[in-house]
Amino acid sequence: VKGNFNKRISYFTDEIINQLEKEQQLIHDVTVGLENKEFTFYLQPKCNSETGAIVSMEALSRWISPVRGFVSPGEFIPFLENNGMITSLDTYIWDAVCQTLSYWKHDHLYVVPISINVSVADIETINVPEYLQDLITKYDLSPEMLLVEITETAFSENNIIVRETIDQLHQHGFCVLMDDFGSGYSSLNMLKDTNVDILKLDMKFIEMNPGNCQKGIQIIDSIVNMAHKLNLPIIAEGVESPEQIAMLHSMNCIYAQGYYFYKPMPISDAEDLLTTVPHE
Ligand code: C2E
Ligand code: CA
Ligand code: CA
Ligand code: CA
Numbered sequence: 001v002k003g004n005f006n007k008r009i010s011y012f013t014d015e016i017i018n019q020l021e022k023e024q025q026l027i028h029d030v031t032v033g034l035e036n037k038e039f040t041f042y043l044q045p046k047c048n049s050e051t052g053a054i055v056s057m058e059a060l061s062r063w064i065s066p067v068r069g070f071v072s073p074g075e076f077i078p079f080l081e082n083n084g085m086i087t088s089l090d091t092y093i094w095d096a097v098c099q100t101l102s103y104w105k106h107d108h109l110y111v112v113p114i115s116i117n118v119s120v121a122d123i124e125t126i127n128v129p130e131y132l133q134d135l136i137t138k139y140d141l142s143p144e145m146l147l148v149e150i151t152e153t154a155f156s157e158n159n160i161i162v163r164e165t166i167d168q169l170h171q172h173g174f175c176v177l178m179d180d181f182g183s184g185y186s187s188l189n190m191l192k193d194t195n196v197d198i199l200k201l202d203m204k205f206i207e208m209n210p211g212n213c214q215k216g217i218q219i220i221d222s223i224v225n226m227a228h229k230l231n232l233p234i235i236a237e238g239v240e241s242p243e244q245i246a247m248l249h250s251m252n253c254i255y256a257q258g259y260y261f262y263k264p265m266p267i268s269d270a271e272d273l274l275t276t277v278p279h280e
Helices: 002-035 071-082 087-107 120-125 126-140 152-157 158-173 187-193 201-207 214-229 242-250 267-276
Strands: 037-047 056-065 070-071 114-118 146-151 174-181 200-203 234-237 254-255
Touching: 002 056, 002 071, 002 087, 037 087, 037 267, 056 071, 056 087, 056 267, 070 201, 071 087, 087 114, 087 120, 087 126, 087 146, 087 267, 114 120, 120 146, 120 152, 120 158, 126 146, 126 152, 146 152, 146 158, 152 158, 152 174, 152 187, 158 187, 174 234, 200 201, 200 214, 201 214, 214 242, 234 242
Parallel strands: 056 114, 114 146, 146 174, 174 200, 200 234, 234 254
Antiparallel strands: 037 056, 037 254, 056 070
């Protein structure tokens, strides 16, 4: 029995060491990746689903690693959020987004605002409003060109600092979106205390295939109604089918983002798109 026990202990120890080594390797690869500019972002348009016009785009980070290949944010963002490295990546991406906007401003006729994703860890680590102000000064942009997406869970975790951050962002002229709205448990309560400018309806509502589910439709309808009553524009996320568009239209939910319109695309593709597709 004792021998077996020791074997199991050493098995678990090996597992833990293995896990730690993997994390050390990931930290190393991300650090090197940031130095070597392996990170970039894709752009996904948000559309007026009635006219097809592009109203803005969202920057979603992508890691093209020579060792790991194409890594999706679902794999590295939560990890970076947990070990304090997310702000290095985010500030890098925000700078790159502003650079792109400035390039558009100088070289293209049409520019749409780009939204960036801000993690609660960023808000706790640096002064995000001042950081963004410095960036738009550096690139000679107006604050309307940069939209700030903060995920709903940030509001429950650290309400006061998030609220203050939003107030400061407003003072600098930035517009704030509440991302993944409806995904948490305290959404409705939080709306009362925060003054975000736009809601993004979490894609899980759209995903539940509302075409077959009366209850699902009524939940979405109620959320959209509430947004309208509060005078908050609402964008439906994860829209993939014409049936979903029809349902959203019947609720007067006009703005949408999802594969039905466009998948996230490389910056150069987004630039081509801006020259051919109408925008508001
Ligand atoms: P998010 O901000 O909610 O972004 C939406 C995610 O849904 C993106 O995944 C997008 O590619 C995907 N998506 C868009 N349309 C559809 C659709 O019609 N159907 C389906 N099934 N999915 C769709 P992605 O790019 O993998 O990003 C995942 C999450 O990682 C993002 O969720 C965001 O929370 C986070 N993230 C991405 N880039 C950054 C970043 O630069 N900084 C931070 N802090 N977080 C980021
Ligand atoms: Ca987002
Ligand atoms: Ca979202
Ligand atoms: Ca999210």
